[in-house]
Amino acid sequence: MEMPLVFDPEKWSPESIFEFYVREQKTAKSKGAIRTVFRISGDAVVKHVNDESEVNVMKLVLKAKIPTARLLLHVEHGIYSFVVLGYTEGRTLAEAWSSMPLEQKEFVIKTLHDYVVQLRKIKDEHSSTPGPLGPEPLVCDTFQLGYRSQGPFTTYAELTGFLNRKLNLVNRKRPSNPLGPFNEDWPLVLIHNDLNMTNIS
Template identity: 35%
Template sequence: MSRFECIAYYLAAAALTVLDVPFGVYFSFGGPPNTQLPDSDAWSDEEIIHASETAPYLEGSDDKLVQISKDTVVKFCRHWDGTTSESLAMELVRKQTQIPVPRMRRTIHYLHPEGNGLIVMDLIEKCQRLLDAWPSQSLWQKLKIILTMRLYLRQIRQVQHPPSHSIPGPISSTPQRCDGLQFGFDSKGPFPTISALETHFRNAHSAAEYNALLGRARSSKCGPLNSSAFSSLVFTHNDLNMRNILLDENHVLWIVDWGFAGFYPPWFEYLGMKYASQKDQNPESWQRSIKYMAEPAFEIEEWMKNIGYDYSNLPR
């Protein structure tokens, strides 16, 4: 960023920080209404499986979601480990934060064409993806969304699950493969320790330098990431794109699709949001707002760009 852009950023960030406290008080009086448990809670696993096999996919969803009753959906998951990790992430967020997420009703280990896991959860009614709702929002409504996301992201970083704090990646007692645009389009790992995760990015830097040496890419003109970038792990959604943020009729923001969630370095959330917005070619106003919502990591972002991680020029 230029000097002027830096000054403008810090002034805007300071103003938002001033608004955080009163907005947090205001937010504590809102939130989604409490609802009764769905009738499908009384169904057997076999009844849910049968209903999910015949139900249509939920319109407008990127996930493999089917609606099996007026208030219940089922998500088809690829791997059982991912199924249990995602369901645990949703439960941790529901119990430890004020963030509206669908209530997870149960998981079912079941072999289907998409994989071998099912997550049964509440349907969020009368909502729009933020991707669709954002253009029609007023300036005040967009500011409210930004402030809400700031609050959500602070709360997400505070989620605790001690057995997973030292293992990068999805919530599990053993290391799992990691997904996220910070790794490219393919999953990487597993990483048994944070040092192993650091080694992955050191190897990515070495590969970039090797490709430059062969003339396949320009030189990164940078050294490996400083070890301080891997000093801690925090809970991270890791896929906060505009399709995974829903706005309901009461203007409550819901966060869905916790399949990539886990414990990662603090800068992962910011880069994940940036990369997703670039890849999806989201509205410029949303892309500019990300640095005010997630904790920015400008130097790491530049480092990643130098070694080839850039999604801004992908074809539609």
């Protein structure tokens, strides 16, 4: 099937997006690649998202002055959820970094710092609940909390309690130089959770 130049949401059903994604993923795996984002048209890509929270964040970030891919479509097919995002031609920061002059690298670092500051300022009605954004507390599936999903944490205190139990295990192995406990002195903030050079273009 020839790839269309422009993504037309009227021509794609949740089922056809699911089938396209599965087919592209099988093709990538047969070539030894592990990919989660696939070009669906000349101007768009399709991505599998784990839960509604990722879509919520995409919409929330529109409040900031951070250039992000346009959300063209969000569909669900059974237990699977997909987003179609605008695609911009270009190189990732990982590809471009080695050939960039020092001044440009410094500009990129300053710009990314500004984006992180903006992310931390974004608030919504769920900002006081730890974990993924949603109408109710959600399970945290992130490597920072270990290999298993944790939570959901309904309050900041529940999260710090969990972290301090883990910290106690670490401190037992370093009794002469224990780490201080987690507390709730700092506000919960929005983070990217996978901010690396391959995700920046």
